[in-house]
Amino acid sequence: MKRLRYAAFGTGYWSTLQIPAWNEVGGVELVALYNRTVAKAEKIAERYGSPKVYSDPEELFKNEQIDFADIITEVPAHESLVLLAAKYKVPVICQKPMSFDLESCKRMTETCEDAGVPLFIHENYRWQPPFRTVKKYLGAIGIPYRAHIQLCYGGAEMFTVQPFLATLKYVHHMDMGPHIFDLARFYFGEAQSIYVQTSKSVPFIEGEDMFTAMLKIGPTICICDIGNNLENRVFIEGDKGWLLLDKENVLHVNDGTQTTVIDTKTWHKYDWISDYDYNLHGGDCIQSIVSCNNHMLESLSTGKEAETTSRDNLQTMKLVFASIESTKTGQVVVL
Structure with a gap:
């Protein structure tokens, strides 16, 4: 090749x-x-x-x-x-x-x-090994009825690395919002409605950095949380069982008869990443950049359709802008 x-x-x-x-x-x-x-x-x-x-x-x-x-x-x-x-x-x-x-x-x-x-x-978050492993085992719990996706954005230090973010009025709608909404779509499909509330924990930024959204996606109620002291976690309850991705990136899958435990930490520290960036973003995030690039290279080389084309991501961005509308109005936005 x-x-x-x-x-x-x-x-x-x-x-x-x-x-x-x-x-x-x-x-x-x-x-x-x-x-x-x-x-x-x-x-x-x-x-x-x-x-x-x-x-x-x-x-x-x-x-x-x-x-x-x-x-x-x-x-x-x-x-x-x-x-x-x-x-x-x-x-x-x-x-x-x-x-x-x-x-x-x-x-x-x-x-x-x-x-x-x-x-x-x-859009690299769906390529993080823990989140992809969740997708792999989602079928084991039956029809998902309730979900909670929780992401940490790195806190005030992230605004020193990327000062432009500190100037955005709707900072996490635009920065972390695409990540968390893409994960919700990756797991459950397209949303029918969204409701968002926000608050501020970092005083020197323009916007509000604490973010909670409620999405209705078919039979699933999905809560999406973004904060600066959270650990990345996912909990999904289905009609047959449940799964939990815990703060140690260990996935627990209960199919209604037994609980299986899977360690999703399948990444390593590349020699080109600094200790600072590795600790700021996490090894799973750095791995996802490599995996996302590899996926797009395969598409470019073979013509096979990629997962995150602009046409697909347009649906994520519609959720982003609906989340801004909900924040402005304090109302549920029907999509």
């Missing part, structure tokens, strides 16, 4: 996780970087061996023969870069959230579809 040539657009914090994750996957070659601030791009180019640096994204598309573009910029730049990729018929991977505007998400999706260009969203 030939190595695919790619360019990375954006050389901020997340590029220091995304680019080495591509190196870990293998089968790709970084041939160019784009960043508005060339000096930042040059530092990343030296660190990861990119031969070219551009300050104009269209010049990159004109001059480089690439098999895909990986967009790792801040969110406001996503749409213009995706549309450029579509213009030059280059498959494109875009970080979540797709956009801060639902109509923008639709334009990105439709423009790429009209151009015949694959658009993938780098």
